[in-house]
Amino acid sequence: MSGFVHPEFLVETGWLADHLADTVVLDCTVHLIPDPQKTYIIKPARDDFERGHIPGAQFCDVQKDVSDTRAKFNFMRQAPEDFAAAMRRFGISNDTKIVTYSTANVWWATRVWWLLREFGHDNAAVLNGGWQKWQAENRPVETGPDKRRSAGSFMSGTPRGLFVGKQEVAAAVGDPGVCTLNALTAAQHAGSGGNSYGRPGHIAGSLNVPAASLVDPATNVFLPPDELRARLGAADALNRSVIAYCGGGIAASADAMILTMLGHADVRVYDASLSEWAKDESLPMEVG
Numbered sequence: 001m002s003g004f005v006h007p008e009f010l011v012e013t014g015w016l017a018d019h020l021a022d023t024v025v026l027d028c029t030v031h032l033i034p035d036p037q038k039t040y041i042i043k044p045a046r047d048d049f050e051r052g053h054i055p056g057a058q059f060c061d062v063q064k065d066v067s068d069t070r071a072k073f074n075f076m077r078q079a080p081e082d083f084a085a086a087m088r089r090f091g092i093s094n095d096t097k098i099v100t101y102s103t104a105n106v107w108w109a110t111r112v113w114w115l116l117r118e119f120g121h122d123n124a125a126v127l128n129g130g131w132q133k134w135q136a137e138n139r140p141v142e143t144g145p146d147k148r149r150s151a152g153s154f155m156s157g158t159p160r161g162l163f164v165g166k167q168e169v170a171a172a173v174g175d176p177g178v179c180t181l182n183a184l185t186a187a188q189h190a191g192s193g194g195n196s197y198g199r200p201g202h203i204a205g206s207l208n209v210p211a212a213s214l215v216d217p218a219t220n221v222f223l224p225p226d227e228l229r230a231r232l233g234a235a236d237a238l239n240r241s242v243i244a245y246c247g248g249g250i251a252a253s254a255d256a257m258i259l260t261m262l263g264h265a266d267v268r269v270y271d272a273s274l275s276e277w278a279k280d281e282s283l284p285m286e287v288g
Contacts, residue, residue: 003225005263009113010222011125013134016054016099023097024090024149025057027131028108039197039247039275042074048103050144054134058090058146060100062108062250065089066115073272075111075248077163080156083119091149094121101127101134106220107183107211107254114253114269117260120157126257132220162256163271164243166283172243173204173284179240180206183251184274191287197247198278201287207235211246211254228258238264245270245277 004010016023029045042063049059060066065086068076078086092098098116100109109126116124127134135141172178182202187193189208191200202208209232215222222228232238232255242259244252249271259267270277277283 003229004261006261009125009257009261010128011099012128013137013139016127017139019097020054020056023099024092025054025127026060026090026098026100026112027053027057027103028060028062028100028112029103029131030062030108031104034195039195045103049146052135052141052143053146054101054131055140055142056147057101057142058148060090060112062111066112073248073275075250075271077115077118077249077271080119080159083115084154084156087121087154088152089148091152092154093152094154096123096152096154098124099127100124101130103131105212105251106130106215106222107251110253110257111250114162114256118160118162120160121154129219129221136219162268163249164268165270166272166276166280168268169203169243169245169270169277170283172241177240179235179237179242181235181237181242181244181252181255182206182208183211183244183246183255184208185210185212188247195247196278197274199281199285200278201285203245203274203277204284204286206245207237209235209237209255211251214254214258222258225262229262232259232262238262241266241268243268243270245273247273248275249273 031043032040035041044061068078100112102108189202244255246252252269256267
């Protein structure tokens with residue numbers, strides 16, 4: 001972790017194995033199944049969880065537990081009181097150490113971490129390498145439904161403003177002081193392939209650092225800090241205000257978390273992302 005300004009936001013499997021008794025662990029996995037009519041179908045990975053999970057972990061259904069289910073778009077940030085109620089159901093209080101992980105893409109874990117940060121809880125970390133690394137090391141596995149803890153006393157702090165809407169993003173188009181950063185794949189950014197959320201391509205003027213490019217595909221662990229700094233620096237994302245986006249504010253949270261760990265203090269996520277922007281013909285997009 002040498003090279004990160006905030007290494008405390010990432011924990012290793014060995015550390016977690018030693019601290020399971022005093023840590024709340026959340027499996028945040030969701031599968032997005034491509035669908036030509038709906039873009040994708042949301043499938044919480046509860047079945048996967050019951051087939052095997054880190055001992056003592058609880059399953060966090062990101063869409064139902066920690067998203068606004070009344071919103072027009074999927075995975076939108078909840079009101080503070082709704083998020084606090086969800087945390088209390090997981091047995092979480094304001095002094096609780098939380099570790100999030102995923103059995104699929106890391107950004108489901110970083111999304112919940114980003115939400116915790118938005119509501120003032122800094123005693124949370126993402127498991128480096130996630131379930132893939134835990135399994136590869138033959139660490140203990142538990143099966144069956146999760147066992148909920150006694151209710152916690154979590155209270156949300158005043159939101160930190162880590163999420164923005166389309167007005168702020170539109171105002172940033174053409175502003176040299178803002179880096180609008182797309183965390184989707186290179187093909188999606190170019191408009192040449194992958195899931196489309198409406199019009200293909202990217203928000204006008206935005207740059208591309210795919211969330212998937214931040215992890216080693218062989219091990220699922222984040223790349224070394226120097227390499228992460230170089231990749232994000234190549235997009236000039238280290239010295240400007242950053243608005244990260246993707247399809248629905250999920251993958252963007254991985255870029256946002258790494259920038260935060262590298263010491264960037266002005267990073268926000270466009271919550272509705274292309275799920276909103278790409279469908280609004282009045283908002284500028286580019287391909288290529």
